Amino acid sequence: MPNTSPRVGLFVTCLADMFRPTVAFATVKLLEQAGCTVEVPERQTCCGQPAFNSGDRKTTADIARQTIDAFDGYEYVVGPSGSCIGMLHQYPDLFISTDPYFARATELAAKSHEITSFLFDVMGLETLQEKLNQLRFDGTVTYHDSCAGLRELGVKDQPRKLLQQVEGLSINEMEEAETCCGFGGTFCVKYPEISNRMVSNKTDNISNSGANTLLGGDLGCLLNMAGKLKREGKSIEARHVVEVLAGMTDIPAIGEADYDLASQL
Amino acid sequence: MQINTPFFKERAHDAMEDKNLQxxxxxxxxxxxxxxxxxxxxxPEFEELRNQGRDLKNHVMENLDLYLEQFEAKVIENGGHVHWARTSEDANKIILDICKQENAKTVTKGKSMVTEEIGLNDYLEQNGVQPVETDLGEYILQLRGDHPSHIIAPAIHLNLDDVAEAFHEHHKRPKSDDPAVLMQEAREVLRDKFVAADVGITGANFCVAETGSTIIVTNEGNGDLTQTLPKTHIVVTSIEKVVPTLEDMTLFLRLLARSATGQEFTVYNTLSSGPRREGDQDGPENFHVVLVDNGRSEMVGTELQDMLRCIRCSACMNHCPVYGAVGGHSYGWVYPGPMGSVLTPQMIGIEKGGMLPNASTFCGKCESVCPVKIPLPKLMRHWREDEFEKHLSPKAVRYGIAGWAFLAKRPVLYKTYTRMATWFMKRWAGKKGKIEKMPLAGGWTDWRDMPAPQGKTFMQSWKEQQKAGEQP
Structure with missing residues (x-):
């Protein structure tokens, strides 16, 4: 059990920043409900994955240094993405062991957590249970396990355990919930046809689950799957899991009709 | 074998359009x-066995010279011969010379991916020796002039009717689509070939240093006939297959069968330890082992050394969503799937093989099922880095990353840019909440909608809130 009020730096992630600020606001809300003090470091941009996965190690290291500096001094770093937080965990590999940034990268990796695993594994369900029990979500959801969160960070049961606290919500697991949706960062534009095949398999499994809402923990995958569901004309809504957990489902789902965030603030 | 790897995308396209293949x-x-x-x-102890397999292979790779020399000494002691082949050409020449020595007209072959790698069949045929594949899958492929699309199930890209058609054409018998009839037909045809062969060529799953034995595992028993009936048995294998002891070998047999086919044990596990000895009921008079390097020794001591742990079980490709979508032939050379995406650039060069390590979402499924825990995504990234350093990445990737990096390294500028980009996309989407077509984003919008941004960036909204002294 951590401090009663740990100081948490929010890693916003570039997709939440640009496409869906609601996800970042929901993350802040959950962290605060769990008793954390949340700050948003100004000097963060992206985790560096586009460079890392394109083989540009030097740029990746530059961005890693910037991120390490930006999150200096926080007790924890938490973000709404297994993929981006997984990238933070890779930072130590970018530096030789005598580089001062190696030790700092190791420190950052150790204190960085994906939001649902942070809430469940680090803060503990009890810090949030009362708030979650007050929520109501009438619907059947299915959960896509995003690859990096699942296989790099071990995120699997945490989001489901948290969701089970929400009244009215039931989970219908889809077939192949752990199979990649075909997003893969730049993969989806480098190999669009293969990516399309993968996301088509995914949307088939989503519809066959009978759920009316798709949830996940990574916006990259969610934008991909929501975009495909939309193109196929399917009426299944897609949301980041934190939106449900923070009770922010009055906001239109991903890719749903026009919505101006400013008016809701 | 012809290298078609640079055409991966085109081949993948065709594969996804091919209904029979799908x-x-x-x-x-x-x-x-x-x-x-x-x-x-x-x-329950499978995970522990994986760790043991990984550690043991690491130990072998760190002492590879020692174990190979021990293996060589034992083979010679048993009355066999060991040949070292640095390249495919060397290996082919060695094998042909042995065949010529034996005046071989036909050779039977057990399934061996190393012989595919070195292009042995074509070489032998060009030099007047007829190879006959005896693994059912490989035999079907040979009749069709085709190549394996999978390392343990070579004909997995075919359907029953393809097989029926090939048999009907080559065996000149009435066409049947009953698998049992086809199997019997293959058996009858192959029996004669087994008996007639002058030389039998097999691969090896493992080479045991302490005994000088090689082992093949099969589910058909064809390997046994290939290596015991002809006068001469040639084992063609590669240097990383060596394991210290018979007991170590059994660890890998347990891992291999489960990872490959889900069997607890493969049906035939056949050890070869030299030529027939006095009093032996069967076995070849001559026993040769050809140890192929073909770029492997260059991997020792580098990041790619981990790849030498591979025991060719095929679990990585069986679980790979990319392989599952496009099949093995799309990869354009011998080794498909994640293991092929790491090995191929080493063997044909990153200039030709660069498409493969890029064709992965890094979903990590392959690594999670690998019996010897090879970090396949990390090794694919190794090749992407090699490609990037050599300026071989496509221009769109290089410029794209450079432009993005310029912004991502300047947080103030980045914020301005993301605000503008978000504003633009939001306007472009209009009231629909999604973008159906956008310039420069065809890779995305040709196939799926792009959900529109909500409006302002989070950083912008957050700042405004903080200024106003509100809580979210």
């Missing part, structure tokens, strides 16, 4: 991953 690939999941999952669930 039907065949549809059998993959029930055939392999589901069976593996059951086998693994029945063995």
């Amino acid at each position: 039907r065949a690939l549809g059998n993959l999941k029930a055939g392999f991953p589901e069976k593996r999952a059951i086998a693994v669930s029945r063995m």
Whole structure:
């Protein structure tokens, strides 16, 4: 059990920043409900994955240094993405062991957590249970396990355990919930046809689950799957899991009709 | 074998349009991953065996010279011969010379991916020796002039009617689509070939240093006939297959069968330890082992050394969503799937093989099922880095990354840019909440909608809130 009020730096992630600020606001809300003090470091941009996965190690290291500096001094770093937080965990590999940034990268990796695993594994369900029990979500959801969160960070049961606290919500697991949706960062534009095949398999499994809402923990995958569901004309809504957990489902789902965030603030 | 790897994208396109191929690939999941999952669930210590397998292979790679020389000495002691082949050409020449020495007209072959790698069949044929594949899958492919699309199920891209057609054409018998009839037909035809062959060529799953033995595992028994009936047995294998002891070998047999086919044990596990000895009932008079390097020794001591742990079980490709979508032939050379995406650039060069390590979402499924825990995504990234350093990445990637990096390294500028980009996309989407077509984003919008941004960036909204002294 951590401090009663740990100081948490929010890693916003570039997709939440640009496409869906609601996800970042929901993350802040959950962290605060769990008793954390949340700050948003100004000097963060992206985790560096586009460079890392394109083989540009030097740029990746530059961005890693910037991120390490930006999150200096926080007790924890938490973000709404297994993929981006997984990238933070890779930072130590970018530096030789005598580089001062190696030790700092190791420190950052150790204190960085994906939001649902942070809430469940680090803060503990009890810090949030009362708030979650007050929520109501009438619907059947299915959960896509995003690859990096699942296989790099071990995120699997945490989001489901948290969701089970929400009244009215039931989970219908889809077939192949752990199979990649075909997003893969730049993969989806480098190999669009293969990516399309993968996301088509995914949307088939989503519809066959009978759920009316798709949830996940990574916006990259969610934008991909929501975009495909939309193109196929399917009426299944897609949301980041934190939106449900923070009770922010009055906001239109991903890719749903026009919505101006400013008016809701 | 012809290298078609640079055309991966085009081949993948054709593969996804090919209904018969897609039907065949549809059998993959029930055939392999589901069976593996059951086998693994029945063995609580499987995870521990994976660790042992990884550690043991690491130990072997760190002492590779020692174990290879021990293996060589034992083979010679047993009355066999060991040949060292640095390249494919060397290996082919060595094998042909042995065949010529024996005046061989035909050679039977057990399934061996190393002989595919070195292009042995074509070489032998060009030099007047007829190779006959005896693994059923390989035999079907040979009749069709085709190549394996999978390392343990070479004909997985074919359906029953393809086989029926090939047999009807080559065996000149009435066409049947009954698998049992086809199997019997293959058996009858191959029996004569087994008996007539002057030389039998097999691969090896492992080479045991302490005894000088090689082992093949098969489910058909064809390997046994290939290596015991002819006068001469040639084992063509590669240097990383060596393991210290028979007991070590059994560790890998347990890992291999479960990871590959979900069997607890493969049906035939056949050891060869030299030529026939006095009093032996059967076995070849001459026993040769050809140890192929072909770029492997260059991997020792580098990041790619981990790849030398590979025991060729095929679990990585069986579980790979990219392989499952496009099949093995799309990869354009011998080794497909994740293991092929790491090995191929080493063997044909990153200039030709660069497409493969890029064709991965890094979903990590391959690494999670690998019996010797090879970090396949990390090794694919190694090749992407090599490609990037050599300026071989496509221009769109290089400029794209450079432009993005320029912004991402300047937080203030980045914020301005993301605000503008978000504003633009929001306007472009209009009231629909999604973008159906956008310039420069065809890779995305040709196939799926792009959900529109909500409006302002989070950083912008957050700042405004903080200024106003509100809580979210």
